[in-house]
Amino acid sequence: MATLGRVCASSRVRWAGGRALESVASAFGRAVAAHREAVSHVEAARARLRDRSAGDGVSAQSREEAQRFAARMQRLAEGLTPGWLGCRLDGPAADLPTGVDAALGRPMPIRLGDTTPVAGSGFSVVAPFVGAGHLAIDSDARDPAVARWLRGVLLRVLAALPEGVLQVAAVDGATLGTVFGPFREMVEAEAWPRPTIDLPGFQQVLAEAEERIERAQGGESDPSVLLVCVAAMPEGAGRREWSRLSAIAHAGPAAGVFLLLAGYPPPQHPGGLNAAPRLEGTTALTASNGGVFTVSDPPGQHRFSSDDSGLAVPVRLDAGPPDTLVEAVCRRLAKSARVQTATDFTMLMPNEIWQQSSIDGLRTVVGREGRTECVLALDDATPHWLVGGRTGSGKTVFLLDVLYGLASRYSPDELSLYLLDFKEGVSFAEFTPTVVDPSWIPHAHTVGIESDREYGLAVLRTLSREMTRRATELKRAGVTKLADLRTGRPDVAMPRLLAVIDEFHVLFEGNDVVAQQAVALLEELARKGRSYGVHLILASQTISGVEALFTKTDSIFGQFPLRVALAGGGGVLDQLNDGADNLPIGGAVINSAAGIPGANRVIRFPNADAGSVATQRHLLWSARRPGGAPPMVFAGYAEQHPDQDPTFVALTPDVRRRRALVGRTVAVGLPTAGFTLDATPGSHLAVLGTSPVGADVLYAATASLARQYAPGTARFLIAPLVAAADEASDATVEAIAAAGHPYETISAAQLRARLAELAQPTASDGGPTTHLVIFGADVASSLLAASDPTTYRSGHDELRDVLANGPTHGVHLLGWWRSVSRFSSDLGPTGGNEVACLVALNLPSNEVGSLVGDYASEWQSRPNRALLIDRHDNRHALIVPYVRPGTLDQIDEYA
Numbered sequence: 077m078a079t080l081g082r083v084c085a086s087s088r089v090r091w092a093g094g095r096a097l098e099s100v101a102s103a104f105g106r107a108v109a110a111h112r113e114a115v116s117h118v119e120a121a122r123a124r125l126r127d128r129s130a131g132d133g134v135s136a137q138s139r140e141e142a143q144r145f146a147a148r149m150q151r152l153a154e155g156l157t158p159g160w161l162g163c164r165l166d167g168p169a170a171d172l173p174t175g176v177d178a179a180l181g182r183p184m185p186i187r188l189g190d191t192t193p194v195a196g197s198g199f200s201v202v203a204p205f206v207g208a209g210h211l212a213i214d215s216d217a218r219d220p221a222v223a224r225w226l227r228g229v230l231l232r233v234l235a236a237l238p239e240g241v242l243q244v245a246a247v248d249g250a251t252l253g254t255v256f257g258p259f260r261e262m263v264e265a266e267a268w269p270r271p272t273i274d275l276p277g278f279q280q281v282l283a284e285a286e287e288r289i290e291r292a293q294g295g296e297s298d299p300s301v302l303l304v305c306v307a308a309m310p311e312g313a314g315r316r317e318w319s320r321l322s323a324i325a326h327a328g329p330a331a332g333v334f335l336l337l338a339g340y341p342p343p344q345h346p347g348g349l350n351a352a353p354r355l356e357g358t359t360a361l362t363a364s365n366g367g368v369f370t371v372s373d374p375p376g377q378h379r380f381s382s383d384d385s386g387l388a389v390p391v392r393l394d395a396g397p398p399d400t401l402v403e404a405v406c407r408r409l410a411k412s413a414r415v416q417t418a419t420d421f422t423m424l425m426p427n428e429i430w431q432q433s434s435i436d437g438l439r440t441v442v443g444r445e446g447r448t449e450c451v452l453a454l455d456d457a458t459p460h461w462l463v464g465g466r467t468g469s470g471k472t473v474f475l476l477d478v479l480y481g482l483a484s485r486y487s488p489d490e491l492s493l494y495l496l497d498f499k500e501g502v503s504f505a506e507f508t509p510t511v512v513d514p515s516w517i518p519h520a521h522t523v524g525i526e527s528d529r530e531y532g533l534a535v536l537r538t539l540s541r542e543m544t545r546r547a548t549e550l551k552r553a554g555v556t557k558l559a560d561l562r563t564g565r566p567d568v569a570m571p572r573l574l575a576v577i578d579e580f581h582v583l584f585e586g587n588d589v590v591a592q593q594a595v596a597l598l599e600e601l602a603r604k605g606r607s608y609g610v611h612l613i614l615a616s617q618t619i620s621g622v623e624a625l626f627t628k629t630d631s632i633f634g635q636f637p638l639r640v641a642l643a644g645g646g647g648v649l650d651q652l653n654d655g656a657d658n659l660p661i662g663g664a665v666i667n668s669a670a671g672i673p674g675a676n677r678v679i680r681f682p683n684a685d686a687g688s689v690a691t692q693r694h695l696l697w698s699a700r701r702p703g704g705a706p707p708m709v710f711a712g713y714a715e716q717h718p719d720q721d722p723t724f725v726a727l728t729p730d731v732r733r734r735r736a737l738v739g740r741t742v743a744v745g746l747p748t749a750g751f752t753l754d755a756t757p758g759s760h761l762a763v764l765g766t767s768p769v770g771a772d773v774l775y776a777a778t779a780s781l782a783r784q785y786a787p788g789t790a791r792f793l794i795a796p797l798v799a800a801a802d803e804a805s806d807a808t809v810e811a812i813a814a815a816g817h818p819y820e821t822i823s824a825a826q827l828r829a830r831l832a833e834l835a836q837p838t839a840s841d842g843g844p845t846t847h848l849v850i851f852g853a854d855v856a857s858s859l860l861a862a863s864d865p866t867t868y869r870s871g872h873d874e875l876r877d878v879l880a881n882g883p884t885h886g887v888h889l890l891g892w893w894r895s896v897s898r899f900s901s902d903l904g905p906t907g908g909n910e911v912a913c914l915v916a917l918n919l920p921s922n923e924v925g926s927l928v929g930d931y932a933s934e935w936q937s938r939p940n941r942a943l944l945i946d947r948h949d950n951r952h953a954l955i956v957p958y959v960r961p962g963t964l965d966q967i968d969e970y971a
């Protein structure tokens with residue numbers, strides 16, 4: 077009875093008493109009063125006991141009193157722990173309603189077990205938990221009784237709190253997560269993350285709790301509870317982790333973070349100096365003999381003892397629930413959790429578009445972490461992101477989620493997009509107008525689909541130039557930060573620029589000049605971008621792709637603190653971080669500490685279904701500024717037809733210098749490619765290569781020139797020498813006729829005579845400019861080789877004279893040679909230097925090397941591409957040569 081007496085005399089158990097519906101505070105008040113009353117009875121019983129001989133047991137009267145007292149205590153405990161908080165955890169409990177016995181912001185008293193101070197007179201032991209403090213038990217869940225008890229406490233909390241409020245970060249360092257097995261429905265519904273079983277996972281849980289505390293300290297409110305539930309400390313956990321737990325115990329309650337720890341404090345080695353720290357605000361259960369536990373004083377001012385000795389009677393732990401009960405409750409809750417954790421594209425979009433300012437950075441919701449929205453930023457702390465995921469992991473979808481989220485929050489004055497995709501596919505087609513849908517995303521500045529590396533380089537150069545321009549603006553304004561400039565000069569449009577490069581590693585393939593320049597530019601953008609509002613998101617599907625960047629330059633990766641690993645995308649994380657190993661499609665690891673283990677957050681991102689994406693695009697498109705231009709699109713696979721090129725279509729005789737147009741340059745905005753043909757020596761055009769595209773290029777060059785002369789002021793001699801060029805030469809004739817110029821079609825046999833005429837210095841003097849257009853010039857080679865028996869001049873001599881002197885007298889040659897060797901031999905020992913304008917089609921690199929005088933040429937022949945070589949100004953450019961519709965299809969047929 078002495079024991080019981082001490083318990084009662086010193087007890088100030090504020091949480092004992094009250095009806096379920098009353099506020100906990102007033103219930104505590106009533107409980108305290110009840111205890112005070114009980115104390116006087118017990119003191120009296122003590123006095124009676126002292127009158128009797130010591131050790132002869134408890135008198136009938138005092139036993140009766142003890143029983144009365146225990147019964148009263150039990151009633152008080154029951155009042156404090158309504159429903160799930162104190163019920164017997166057996167089958168019938170399954171019928172109790174969930175979500176009604178506790179509320180956020182109120183301390184939650186919970187039943188831990190019971191005690192029987194005197195035979196036949198037991199009562200429940202209750203301690204304050206979530207909302208008021210933490211629980212720790214020194215045995216870990218390898219003891220089955222502890223494992224069951226832990227499940228019981230967890231179940232009580234889960235079933236008592238309103239649905240969706242509790243987040244659980246479970247750690248099981250001893251039984252591979254078995255302890256939490258019956259709760260698996262919650263994991264499968266993604267309401268709870270999978271229990272973590274090792275030290276890095278545990279550290280990650282701690283980091284998550286710390287981040288949450290930091291966020292709360294920063295003023296962010298989070299209407300949920302995070303319960304860190306450790307069934308056993310993982311191997312290797314030590315002082316560092318204990319200290320972190322201790323800090324969390326201190327600061328957690330104010331941020332809604334609570335601890336339920338088994339195996340804490342860990343056993344101390346004999347003589348060990350480093351005991352685990354005592355955790356603040358924690359009710360500690362300590363194993364004692366006979367399978368019972370002593371209970372420390374709980375947190376708060378109402379304590380079991382006046383001398384910190386805790387509850388004076390030992391506690392038998394609750395036996396815990398049968399698995400079937402846990403499963404039944406979890407099934408019920410998981411069902412609604414599934415609805416709550418479901419993510420869809422619209423959930424990422426703001427209620428109203430274009431309400432945010434990007435002065436301090438860009439932020440958008442990218443998915444959910446459990447029930448919480450996951451917001452990621454492109455700002456000073458995380459200026460650039462690296463995204464990894466094997467093919468099919470949802471990388472495109474993730475990027476669409478991010479880009480549509482940003483484009484919906486920030487107006488085009490706040491954000492401008494440069495999108496580059498190197499793979500086959502249509503990832504970024506969602507941003508551009510198409511034949512079936514004329515809408516586009518007004519923020520999209522350039523969009524490259526199936527881009528060439530050279531195009532990528534051009535985009536990077538554009539960004540670099542813009543960065544330099546901004547640096548100058550900043551200097552001029554006397555400020556160092558973009559934010560200061562924008563605040564001070566609201567009139568200056570300076571949106572944040574975001575470049576997204578999918579399959580960026582393609583840029584580095586080949587280790588050639590393009591790769592070197594790409595690395596240098598990326599490094600510059602990554603290093604300086606943050607200061608000038610330029611951000612990069614680089615995505616790759618291969619680990620080697622990511623490694624390529626590592627090996628190119630070590631320093632660049634420090635600039636990408638935010639890593640996003642989708643399924644199979646662990647390459648963007650630290651080598652020791654296997655967080656992305658078992659991700660499902662639609663899952664992602666977010667790591668803002670450059671991928672180190674222990675800093676992972678696992679999120680779900682929604683599918684970007686075509687219907688929702690189109691709806692959002694139309695919304696943004698309709699809100700664009702009137703007259704806003706669509707993005708500059710470069711689709712690597714697209715044919716370039718002259719009559720679709722606005723520059724070609726707009727050609728008139730009213731030009732200063734006439735240009736023979738041959739295609740579109742692979743660069744931002746696809747500038748029209750061509751050569752000036754004037755009186756400068758060498759003003760002739762040779763198209764080289766067996767590809768039938770050669771005939772089309774010649775057609776386009778001739779037709780473009782024809783448009784630049786007033787009707788009747790130019791003359792054309794057309795020599796269609798090969799069947800493959802028949803259609804193109806017919807089209808050329810039509811174009812010339814349409815422009816109102818005289819023309820003549822000549823045969824191979826007539827060619828020589830015409831060359832002889834044109835070789836005369838006065839051939840075109842004073843008359844219209846003459847263009848000799850030869851389709852398949854190589855065919856004439858042998859005819860031209862023969863010498864005239866009277867003059868001893870060969871056709872080649874005539875040709876070379878035309879080339880050497882023609883431009884000065886208004887004669888230009890435009891020819892398609894299918895073979896470079898024929899071209900060279902036709903032009904003679906000067907190696908063809910008289911022809912300054914060349915278009916190389918499907919030529920091997922050594923032949924291109926011989927033309928440009930650089931035998932280490934990196935030219936790679938590929939369909940729908942040509943190399944423009946202008947010897948006048950030593951210019952080389954990758955171009956998409958003009959074709960007439962259908963030409964490329966024919967090539968495919970031949971292939």
Ligand SMILES: Nc1ncnc2c1ncn2[C@@H]1O[C@H](COP(=O)(O)OP(=O)(O)OP(=O)(O)O)[C@@H](O)[C@H]1O
Pocket residue numbers: 465466467468469470471472473474501617661662663681682683684
């Ligand atoms: N969050 C998600 N939820 C459901 N389905 C998804 C999700 N993300 C992607 N998917 C589906 O997975 C498939 C592949 O997605 P996606 O095209 O984005 O992959 P990817 O990684 O870009 O692949 P690739 O590199 O081969 O283009 C698509 O059919 C898409 O609908």
